[in-house]
Amino acid sequence: MPPRLLLLSFGVAVPVVLGATFGRDVDRWTDAERAEIAALELPAELVPPTDPTNRVADDSAAVQLGQRLFFDARFSSNGKVACSTCHDPAREFQDGTPLAEGVGTTTRRTMPVASTAHGTWMFWDGRKDSQWSQALGPWESPVEHGGSRAQYTHLVATYYRGEYEAIFGRLPDLARVPAHAGPVDDPAARAAWARMTALERDRVTAVFVNMGKAVAAYERRIAYGPSRFDRYAAALRATGRAPEGVLSDDEAAGLRLFVGRARCTSCHTGPLLADFAFHNTGVPQAAGAPADAGRAAGAAKVKGDEFNCRSRWSDARESCAELEFLADSGNALVQAFKTPSLRNVALRAPYMHAGQFRTLEGVIDHYDRAPTAPQGKSELQPLHLTDRERRQILAFLGALSAPLATPDSLLRAPLQPSAR
């Protein structure tokens, strides 16, 4: 019997022969794998959910003002720190360093900005519940911008009065407002804030809040774009067949591990490859850093946050279901940190909430070994990957890199400097 006929006597022979003739083994996907892959594909247009707490979230004038504020280093105690100092658009809106450095050094890694409008909670510990309230935190942090809201309000009045008033209405009279005042660490600014009347404080805070809402309008426009992986997934979905020449053998094998045995989609799910929820993955404490409780502390902070969804500074105080049903207790929150998107992940080392891993190899090694968590309980289980499988996952992560789906004009400091 010729070998070919012998093969045909087996039920599996036809697909094997076809596969050998027309494609790679690595491109053969089960229905379950196809469904997993389709769930990760970035749609042609992924519109972020509306943010009713920010009435200017989709206002183009607010986008422009927000962009200017984002790149303006005058909004700091030393005149040298803008949002873009750490969130550098040339570097995926991050800074490539383990701990962010503003006027001082923080205890956490700078998070990228793209597509954060899709998440419910901001920062690694989710201590803010909107993009606009997030933007306010670093401006008043003693180690980031280091300034005060009174200082910033004066700057808006001096340099951005026209743009600001066109969006938000008249600025208040600031004649009696001290140059530096706010609920910040600096004792002099704190004391000056305490001496102001409640009405004066509210007027200053209202301007400060609007600065955050303008920056959020800008940040909403920054989004991840389709990668080689998405081209592969789109073709697989549309034609039922894997396209040729889009993913290498290793990248496709890495994708199979990603949606399968390596269990990456346990958290890195959906078109942004993130569930935006909080998980303890047993990441070691940063060298020399104090223990970081992660979400356990962040949940308490967002509940009490001056600028949360239910605060009087929110434009939708009645629709705050996420805050109303916030999970704020239990061991699962201890040392849990927010799942970041894996889009463009290969372009932004180091990794984890304090840059504990210098390379993606280090990250993959961590998930493979699944060590005991320094606090709380890790959700990981050892994966027992071979060296080859680790390399394949690494290769696949590289196939997630793509230019941002954001106009170039928004990815740099505004061309027209504001009037002085």
Added chain:
Amino acid sequence: MTSILKRGAMIAGGTLLFLGLTGMAAHHLIPHRHVPSASEFGLGPRMSATGRYQATMETDAPLRTGRILGVRLRIADSTGTPVDGAVLTVDGGMPQHGHGLPTAPRVTRALGDGRYQVDGLKFSMGGWWELRFGITNSAGADSVTFNLKL
């Protein structure tokens, strides 16, 4: 022929690896949970653990991922009589992924006729979710578990 042999070897190898992993998981006391059979999934009716109650979930629309949802839970005793005045707790998670619910859902209203409004549910991703309701009333405490495929 070689392909078939290779494939057979891979399947055998995979099976051994799977059994090996299962063994290891048990060894390390890591909960290893198998997906229940299809008949164990759905909105009920489901019997509580010790058979005191029978519970059914009601939804106005199919359950979806990524947003806060509300459902109604209808509870009857073993004779089919609606149970009002029960105190309910809500818990759950993804057994295969080792994490709980991303929100803290709770009963927000008793609707009468053995029905309760449960709000604040959120399923952060697709897959197998467990939803456990603790039920306490004069008939005693018990719990009922739903398996949901999102």
